[in-house]
Amino acid sequence: MSLADRIKQTSQTVISGTSMAVLAGATTGATVAILRNAPVKQYTISTALNCGVFGATFFIVRETFANHQRSKNPRFGLKDSQTRDFDDLMSSTLAGATTGGLLSAVYRGPRGVLPGALMFGTICAGMQVLYTTGNRWRQEAILGAPEVEEQKSIWDSFTMPSWSPIRMISDDEYEEMLDTRLKTLEMEVKEIERELKQAKNNDKNSKKDRS
Structure with missing residues (x-):
C-alpha cells in the first residue's frame, strides 16, 4: 500500500x-x-x-x-x-x-x-x-457456507408415476420439439408464398387473355 x-x-x-x-x-x-x-x-x-x-x-x-x-x-x-x-x-x-x-x-x-x-x-x-x-x-x-445451488423450478422436484401417460421431457427433447415446430412453420410460410406467387401469375395471365 x-x-x-x-x-x-x-x-x-x-x-x-x-x-x-x-x-x-x-x-x-x-x-x-x-x-x-x-x-x-x-x-x-x-x-x-x-x-x-x-x-x-x-x-x-x-x-x-x-x-x-x-x-x-x-x-x-x-x-x-x-x-x-x-x-x-x-x-x-x-x-x-x-x-x-x-x-x-x-x-x-x-x-x-x-x-x-x-x-x-x-x-x-x-x-x-x-x-x-x-x-x-x-x-x-x-x-x-455451502455454495448456493441453482434455483430450480417446482416441476424439477416432481416425478410422474411410471403408469401415467404424461411424462416430463428433458431440455434437449424440448429444444428438438421447438426446432421441429420451427421447420414446420418455415415450410408453411414457403407454401403460402408459393401459392401467392402462383395466384399473382394466374391473375396476370387472365388480364392478358381479356386484352
Missing part, C-alpha cells in the same frame, strides 16, 4: 471512529439525562464532546501505532494481513493506555495517569479481542 493510500485510509478511520464515538456519547448522555430527569441538551452535548475528544485522540494514536508497526512488515517479508490481528491488538491497547493516561491527567491531575492508563488500556484491549474474534467467526462462516 502506498503512502497516499495509507494516509487516506488513516483519515477515513479517524473520522469514522470519531463520528461513532460522538454519536454514542450523545445517545448515552441523552439517556442518562432522561433517567435522572436532568437537562437533556446539556448532558447530550457534554457527553458527546467528551466522547469525541476521547475518540479522536484514541484513533489518531491507534493509527499512528498501527502504521508504524506495519511499516516494518516489508523488512521481514510479511504482509499486513499476516500481522493484522496482532497489530490491531497492540495498537488498540497502547492507544487506550495513552489516551486514558493523557485525559486522566487533564481531568484528574498527575495522580490519575496510571489508573487511567491501566483502565482504558485494559478496556480497549478487551474490546479489540472481541472485535477480532467476531470478525474471524464471520469470515469462517462465509468461507464455510
Whole structure:
C-alpha cells in the first residue's frame, strides 16, 4: 500500500471512529439525562464532546501505532494481513493506555495517569479481542457456507408415476420439439408464398387473355 493510500485510509478511520464515538456519547448522555430527569441538551452535548475528544485522540494514536508497526512488515517479508490481528491488538491497547493516561491527567491531575492508563488500556484491549474474534467467526462462516445451488423450478422436484401417460421431457427433447415446430412453420410460410406467387401469375395471365 502506498503512502497516499495509507494516509487516506488513516483519515477515513479517524473520522469514522470519531463520528461513532460522538454519536454514542450523545445517545448515552441523552439517556442518562432522561433517567435522572436532568437537562437533556446539556448532558447530550457534554457527553458527546467528551466522547469525541476521547475518540479522536484514541484513533489518531491507534493509527499512528498501527502504521508504524506495519511499516516494518516489508523488512521481514510479511504482509499486513499476516500481522493484522496482532497489530490491531497492540495498537488498540497502547492507544487506550495513552489516551486514558493523557485525559486522566487533564481531568484528574498527575495522580490519575496510571489508573487511567491501566483502565482504558485494559478496556480497549478487551474490546479489540472481541472485535477480532467476531470478525474471524464471520469470515469462517462465509468461507464455510455451502455454495448456493441453482434455483430450480417446482416441476424439477416432481416425478410422474411410471403408469401415467404424461411424462416430463428433458431440455434437449424440448429444444428438438421447438426446432421441429420451427421447420414446420418455415415450410408453411414457403407454401403460402408459393401459392401467392402462383395466384399473382394466374391473375396476370387472365388480364392478358381479356386484352
